[in-house]
Amino acid sequence: MSGQNQAGLVLGQETGAELGEPPRRPRRWGLGAGRWLLPAYCALALAFLLVPIVYTIAFSFNDSVRTNIAWRGFTLDNWLNVCDEPGVCEAFGNSLLIGVVATGIATVLGTMIALALARYRFRFRSGTNLLLFLPMATPEVVIGAGLAAQFLTAGVPKGIGTIIVAHAMFCLSFVVVTVKARVASLDPALEDAGRDLYGSPGQVFWRVTFPLLLPGILAAALLSFSLSFDDFIITYFNSGPVNTLPTYIYTAATRGIPAEANVLSSAVFLLAIAVVLIGQVGAQARRKRLGIATR
Amino acid sequence: MARGLFAESGADLQLVGIRKEFPGFTAVEQLDLTVPAGTFFALLGPSGCGKTTTLRLVAGLEEPTSGRILLGGRDVTDTKPHRRPVNTVFQSYALFPHMTVLENVAFGLRRRGIDDPLGKARSALRLVELDALADRKPAQLSGGQQQRVALARAVVNRPALLLLDEPLGALDLKLRRQMQLELKSIQSEVGLTFVHVTHDQEEAMTMADTVAVMNRGRIEQIGSPEEVYELPRTAFVANFLGQSNLFPAVVREAGDDAVGADVAGHRILVPRSRAQRTEGTITLGVRPEKLLLLTEEPTPIAGINVLGPGRVTDVSFSGVSTQYLVEVPGAGTVIVFAQNLVFGPVVEPGADVWLSWRVEHGFGLADAPRGSALQQAHEALVGGAET
Numbered sequence: 001m002s003g004q005n006q007a008g009l010v011l012g013q014e015t016g017a018e019l020g021e022p023p024r025r026p027r028r029w030g031l032g033a034g035r036w037l038l039p040a041y042c043a044l045a046l047a048f049l050l051v052p053i054v055y056t057i058a059f060s061f062n063d064s065v066r067t068n069i070a071w072r073g074f075t076l077d078n079w080l081n082v083c084d085e086p087g088v089c090e091a092f093g094n095s096l097l098i099g100v101v102a103t104g105i106a107t108v109l110g111t112m113i114a115l116a117l118a119r120y121r122f123r124f125r126s127g128t129n130l131l132l133f134l135p136m137a138t139p140e141v142v143i144g145a146g147l148a149a150q151f152l153t154a155g156v157p158k159g160i161g162t163i164i165v166a167h168a169m170f171c172l173s174f175v176v177v178t179v180k181a182r183v184a185s186l187d188p189a190l191e192d193a194g195r196d197l198y199g200s201p202g203q204v205f206w207r208v209t210f211p212l213l214l215p216g217i218l219a220a221a222l223l224s225f226s227l228s229f230d231d232f233i234i235t236y237f238n239s240g241p242v243n244t245l246p247t248y249i250y251t252a253a254t255r256g257i258p259a260e261a262n263v264l265s266s267a268v269f270l271l272a273i274a275v276v277l278i279g280q281v282g283a284q285a286r287r288k289r290l291g292i293a294t295r
Numbered sequence: 296m297a298r299g300l301f302a303e304s305g306a307d308l309q310l311v312g313i314r315k316e317f318p319g320f321t322a323v324e325q326l327d328l329t330v331p332a333g334t335f336f337a338l339l340g341p342s343g344c345g346k347t348t349t350l351r352l353v354a355g356l357e358e359p360t361s362g363r364i365l366l367g368g369r370d371v372t373d374t375k376p377h378r379r380p381v382n383t384v385f386q387s388y389a390l391f392p393h394m395t396v397l398e399n400v401a402f403g404l405r406r407r408g409i410d411d412p413l414g415k416a417r418s419a420l421r422l423v424e425l426d427a428l429a430d431r432k433p434a435q436l437s438g439g440q441q442q443r444v445a446l447a448r449a450v451v452n453r454p455a456l457l458l459l460d461e462p463l464g465a466l467d468l469k470l471r472r473q474m475q476l477e478l479k480s481i482q483s484e485v486g487l488t489f490v491h492v493t494h495d496q497e498e499a500m501t502m503a504d505t506v507a508v509m510n511r512g513r514i515e516q517i518g519s520p521e522e523v524y525e526l527p528r529t530a531f532v533a534n535f536l537g538q539s540n541l542f543p544a545v546v547r548e549a550g551d552d553a554v555g556a557d558v559a560g561h562r563i564l565v566p567r568s569r570a571q572r573t574e575g576t577i578t579l580g581v582r583p584e585k586l587l588l589l590t591e592e593p594t595p596i597a598g599i600n601v602l603g604p605g606r607v608t609d610v611s612f613s614g615v616s617t618q619y620l621v622e623v624p625g626a627g628t629v630i631v632f633a634q635n636l637v638f639g640p641v642v643e644p645g646a647d648v649w650l651s652w653r654v655e656h657g658f659g660l661a662d663a664p665r666g667s668a669l670q671q672a673h674e675a676l677v678g679g680a681e682t
Contacts, residue, residue, distance in 0.1 A: 187387060187389060189385045189386075189387050189389035190389050190391060190392075192351075192354075192356050192376075192383075192385065192389065193383070193385055193389035193390075193391070194391075194402075195355075195356065195375075195376040195377050196354055196355075196356070196376055196377075196381070196382055196383045197377075197382065197402050197403035197406060197448070197449075197452070198377045198378075198403050198406035198407045198452070199377055199402070199406050200377055200406075203406060204377075207402075208391060211393045212391075212392070212393060
């Protein structure tokens with residue numbers, strides 16, 4: 001069979017040649033400028049994006065004294081004794097705690113809202129959509145200042161609690177948008193099938209809907225965490241005496257950022273890359289396994 | 296609800312005065328229907344006619360605006376879908392993508408807490424010859440295999456009633472034929488009541504014991520496939536189930552046995568028992584394969600209707616038969632299917648011909664075919680938006 005096909009292919013090529021189709025003229029600029037223009041442009045863009053990160057990582061190994069501006073020599077001390085610098089680890093811990101709790105709140109609420117918005121028609125549905133969009137469209141300064149004023153009027157003391165409320169609020173919108181897209185791509189017939197196959201509403205949700213939404217919910221949670229983790233403006237307005245990593249670095253910058261901040265930033269960066277890589281490798285392996293099974 | 300029990304046999308289904316309104320339109324106008332236990336019932340109609348809505352009402356996935364649904368004599372109108380002894384094979388199969396084939400089939404059994412769900416699921420997969428692929432995910436199966444998994448997943452529960460929502464629509468012709476036979480054999484093997492929704496009239500006729508033709512939220516005609524095909528009662532049925540030649544006619548005489556009517560100056564007879572109306576204007580119909588093409592004017596014989604002369608405008612050869620289009624002045628274009636008893640077409644376009652058919656093959660309708668090609672195209676659009 002394949003031999004015949006190949007013969008046919010060769011024959012086809014020959015007849016094409018016999019018909020005297022003009023050979024494709026190589027594009028002029030494709031050989032000239034294009035050959036180096038695109039790679040050069042890419043290299044420049046990548047450098048532009050990566051240089052600050054490389055700088056941060058490199059200077060986490062700097063044997064600095066007080067300021068971390070000039071290169072004074074390589075050391076691992078910063079990495080080994082991160083928590084020696086007062087405030088750095090505490091701020092990092094606060095950021096983690098706030099990120100996790102705010103993400104938890106935003107993900108649970110956001111998933112429920114996304115399901116409601118995507119599945120049901122109800123009064124104020126479009127109004128809810130608009131309200132959810134507002135925090136994304138409003139400048140952070142406005143949200144931050146507005147919230148700070150609210151907390152002041154209500155007499156709520158600022159601290160980790162107020163930061164969590166603020167973060168959960170703006171993360172919620174992003175969770176809803178992300179999960180809603182996933183719900184929209186879910187075939188409603190799947191839930192019908194679950195109900196048809198003797199699944200009670202709760203069973204259908206936990207055994208059919210939730211597992212299928214899980215990738216979207218996880219993506220939303222990751223996005224939410226990273227938004228919370230590096231938020232500065234809204235946090236700054238509502239933090240009171242509490243420091244998160246971004247506010248700590250901001251205040252430290254005025255007197256020279258300690259190398260320990262570089263260490264933590266580098267660690268977060270490397271951790272994020274690791275998460276992405278593990279995800280990629282896992283997906284690759286799954287694809288491979290499925291591919292082999294099909295054959 | 297007998298939890299954890301299989302239905303002993305199929306149950307009969309009764310729909311009484313069912314009406315279903317959605318915001319903006321009415322999907323089902325008025326539906327009264329009885330499906331006897333253990334039969335294969337086909338609900339046939341164009342897209343948007345309300346047949347899928349009817350199926351969803353029976354499954355419990357929609358609630359009727361009014362009317363009752365009875366299953367084996369028991370009123371299930373207000374019963375939730377997961378408490379009805381009914382299972383559905385969905386149009387899109389709706390296999391759970393995150394579960395293996397085996398877990399998909401075992402889903403219903405597990406939900407009802409039935410013993411040995413995996414063992415029963417495996418034997419159901421054996422029934423559709425897919426037990427070798429039990430550990431795969433649905434995405435790794437072909438369309439036909441997915442369809443069989445969907446079937447196994449429904450049949451394994453031994454429902455009193457199995458609903459099929461155009462499950463063969465996505466398959467190619469050869470596979471569809473094969474699946475039709477398989478479905479039919481499974482139905483007789485397990486003795487379930489099947490309600491099959493389809494827009495494929497050939498599929499409905501080959502598989503079903505009883506066919507109901509549905510249009511615009513109403514049932515136009517119910518009967519055995521032969522009955523509905525040979526004696527359609529409305530113009531819609533005459534044209535939806537196969538093709539028909541329909542002629543507007545005026546009744547001139549109404550005897551005890553036959554009704555005589557005038558079609559473009561020709562006297563055409565139709566048996567009184569096959570005419571829906573015996574006075575005024577009626578629509579006379581005859582199936583294209585019942586027509587005989589004659590190259591010379593025949594001598595009048597009792598019991599034979601003759602129309603002509605007409606001019607052949609188109610001849611298309613399709614292997615077993617040849618389709619001729621004949622333009623008869625005053626009667627419009629007539630379609631003739633002629634079996635290829637000789638090699639090739641017997642006449643060429645442009646030839647003058649006469650058409651004849653036996654009186655008992657004709658039928659008379661009270662209504663006329665609705666609308667032009669343009670209106671039909673519009674209806675198809677509206678129908679597509681509804682489903």
